Amino acid sequence: MKGIQRFPKTLHLAILAGVLLAGTLGTALTAVAQDISDLQTPNGALVLKAQGSFFVGGETVSLTTTEVGGYGLFPGGDIAVNQMYVQYMIPQGNPNVVPVVMIHGGTLSGKSYETTPDGRMGWDEYFVRQGHAVYKPDQVSRARSGFNPAIYNDVRAGIVPPASQPIITRLSNQANWTLFRFGPTFGVPYPDEQFPVAAADKFAKQGIPVLNATLPDPNATAKALSALAIQLKGAVIMGHSESGLFPLQAALVNATGTKGLIDIEPGGCNATVFTNQQIATLATVPILVVFGDHLDNPNSFPIPGVTWATQFADCKAFIARVNAAHGNATMLYPPDLGIHGNSHMIMLDKNNLQIADLILKWIDDNVGSKKTAGK
Amino acid sequence: MKGIQRFPKTLHLAILAGVLLAGTLGTALTAVAQDISDLQTPNGALVLKAQGSFFVGGETVSLTTTEVGGYGLFPGGDIAVNQMYVQYMIPQGNPNVVPVVMIHGGTLSGKSYETTPDGRMGWDEYFVRQGHAVYKPDQVSRARSGFNPAIYNDVRAGIVPPASQPIITRLSNQANWTLFRFGPTFGVPYPDEQFPVAAADKFAKQGIPVLNATLPDPNATAKALSALAIQLKGAVIMGHSESGLFPLQAALVNATGTKGLIDIEPGGCNATVFTNQQIATLATVPILVVFGDHLDNPNSFPIPGVTWATQFADCKAFIARVNAAHGNATMLYPPDLGIHGNSHMIMLDKNNLQIADLILKWIDDNVGSKKTAGK
Numbered sequence: 101m102k103g104i105q106r107f108p109k110t111l112h113l114a115i116l117a118g119v120l121l122a123g124t125l126g127t128a129l130t131a132v133a134q135d136i137s138d139l140q141t142p143n144g145a146l147v148l149k150a151q152g153s154f155f156v157g158g159e160t161v162s163l164t165t166t167e168v169g170g171y172g173l174f175p176g177g178d179i180a181v182n183q184m185y186v187q188y189m190i191p192q193g194n195p196n197v198v199p200v201v202m203i204h205g206g207t208l209s210g211k212s213y214e215t216t217p218d219g220r221m222g223w224d225e226y227f228v229r230q231g232h233a234v235y236k237p238d239q240v241s242r243a244r245s246g247f248n249p250a251i252y253n254d255v256r257a258g259i260v261p262p263a264s265q266p267i268i269t270r271l272s273n274q275a276n277w278t279l280f281r282f283g284p285t286f287g288v289p290y291p292d293e294q295f296p297v298a299a300a301d302k303f304a305k306q307g308i309p310v311l312n313a314t315l316p317d318p319n320a321t322a323k324a325l326s327a328l329a330i331q332l333k334g335a336v337i338m339g340h341s342e343s344g345l346f347p348l349q350a351a352l353v354n355a356t357g358t359k360g361l362i363d364i365e366p367g368g369c370n371a372t373v374f375t376n377q378q379i380a381t382l383a384t385v386p387i388l389v390v391f392g393d394h395l396d397n398p399n400s401f402p403i404p405g406v407t408w409a410t411q412f413a414d415c416k417a418f419i420a421r422v423n424a425a426h427g428n429a430t431m432l433y434p435p436d437l438g439i440h441g442n443s444h445m446i447m448l449d450k451n452n453l454q455i456a457d458l459i460l461k462w463i464d465d466n467v468g469s470k471k472t473a474g475k
Numbered sequence: 476m477k478g479i480q481r482f483p484k485t486l487h488l489a490i491l492a493g494v495l496l497a498g499t500l501g502t503a504l505t506a507v508a509q510d511i512s513d514l515q516t517p518n519g520a521l522v523l524k525a526q527g528s529f530f531v532g533g534e535t536v537s538l539t540t541t542e543v544g545g546y547g548l549f550p551g552g553d554i555a556v557n558q559m560y561v562q563y564m565i566p567q568g569n570p571n572v573v574p575v576v577m578i579h580g581g582t583l584s585g586k587s588y589e590t591t592p593d594g595r596m597g598w599d600e601y602f603v604r605q606g607h608a609v610y611k612p613d614q615v616s617r618a619r620s621g622f623n624p625a626i627y628n629d630v631r632a633g634i635v636p637p638a639s640q641p642i643i644t645r646l647s648n649q650a651n652w653t654l655f656r657f658g659p660t661f662g663v664p665y666p667d668e669q670f671p672v673a674a675a676d677k678f679a680k681q682g683i684p685v686l687n688a689t690l691p692d693p694n695a696t697a698k699a700l701s702a703l704a705i706q707l708k709g710a711v712i713m714g715h716s717e718s719g720l721f722p723l724q725a726a727l728v729n730a731t732g733t734k735g736l737i738d739i740e741p742g743g744c745n746a747t748v749f750t751n752q753q754i755a756t757l758a759t760v761p762i763l764v765v766f767g768d769h770l771d772n773p774n775s776f777p778i779p780g781v782t783w784a785t786q787f788a789d790c791k792a793f794i795a796r797v798n799a800a801h802g803n804a805t806m807l808y809p810p811d812l813g814i815h816g817n818s819h820m821i822m823l824d825k826n827n828l829q830i831a832d833l834i835l836k837w838i839d840d841n842v843g844s845k846k847t848a849g850k
Contacts, residue, residue, distance in 0.1 A: 176647055183680040
């Protein structure tokens, strides 16, 4: 905790919102196991019109022989950077149902919307089974989207000083237990905890290093999401945690394709940061914000004075501001509906499909079909 | 090319086989474009019994606060490393058809078996449509499998010297054009080239940094593949390029689950390296080696005296050695069948499904069903 005093609180929040608000988890109490035996087979077949993958965006940069890291055997030259990998599944059926883009949080990949750590169906498949085409990216610079290794190889070669090397972040299981609200203290779950804590060691394997610090500012993911929504001729963009603000940012880049915006447990909603003009743009798109339970643990954030409850309050203030500008913004807070114990990783919780149904109903009621979307 | 003289030829080959033998490609002649518009929709639905993802293997390591890269906000602790992410699709139908595990090559991810750069069906879906469950990992330390960032953050903090930092490799489009045999010199395709060179800029986006140098020796991927095959109660393991030897290595870890081994354009087959005991083990499993066309370009490898043709010859010698030990090893060399122009990225070539059919027939003839596999 010593390092905290080195940063002003606003920087803390920027770091949290921009890099760290999601992560890996596990418990030292359980051995890291293999988990194919946990996989559950659905009762009915999944019938797809199409599936596959593609890329959105990207530029070409030229690297030196040192920077490509070819061990002196291969010459430098051009590589692609800032592209966003996207996997998709399109169900058989009504092509006018609005597609849903699911973008993952920090220290995670598209995996977080797939099979849960204890082997249940992920939101990607469930939304497809409810008729929505699902597009599941890896953030720019993460996982299958690749990243630019140049500066790391330059540091290794002594060309630039080590301190200029971007930090690579993974969060420890200990740090995540309280941040993701699996329980009040490491290894101890809440009595009504919905996250499958017995599979915490398997969830820990989803941990992916964050290389956002290698990216130019602004992060290219929001731009790529906006472009993807336009290419899809209309889509709902769903973001989680670190990427909770990406749907809003995508609409601010270009709202032509963003027919609905869903922010799952963002690190905050920038209620006092967005300009009136930005709020006016966001008021043209239906917005849903989702938070789980146990928001008031004072130890869940490593920043004095900040808890999930303060970030929840910030999002409620954001919603009020959008609605004051004649927008359509809603908070989905399951405890208000008598649903308790949801964690930060709500798409992996034991009641993940119950929460999905609430989100699907919001889409039906507020976005509607692709043809009517954005009315 | 200066660096070449610094290494003995054996080290060159080890680097090629272990790190570099696959990569990204593109051409400076074409702007990096977006490609959702290229996606092709199959004529018939894809009917899946199940799909999803899971992990194989992995261990827990403890990192310092510096090593987790938490900007001083989050404490160090345990993270999962050396796990292997696996995506799968299981078709409706006969559960006794043998599953196929497809492991990608260097500077690539599982993406290389998905939709081709010009939007055609990848081998993953095609094999599923032919009745095989397909399991598609990201190599340990690559893409969605994550990696251990500790040493990079230690170097940044001045705790260890920069020269101890593992190299991170991506290959340039220029380096790959000849290595992957898209043509004789950069930007110029062979007249009969099967790789869709017009989509080379889109293929370049598949480029993923290689972090193998962060891994303990031996690379945990072969061990994870062996474990996966056992968990599947029998599987064919297919490797490509860098991972071309992984199927053989997986069988040498434990051949209980490896019912067939397919090596697509490995950097070589270690014909004179395997011991007689290892050859005896490999002789218990059907083996198929696949090479494309244009193997004799003297500039395709950056090592004097080494071409794809010399590596092809090494694999033919390996096959002869296995068969002399009463094994069942076969070379699939399409030019022998009048099929010309195939590249190193044969699973993405314009005739990729024609090549897939040849491999599927080999599986039918030599591995058979799961029940009879490994006879």
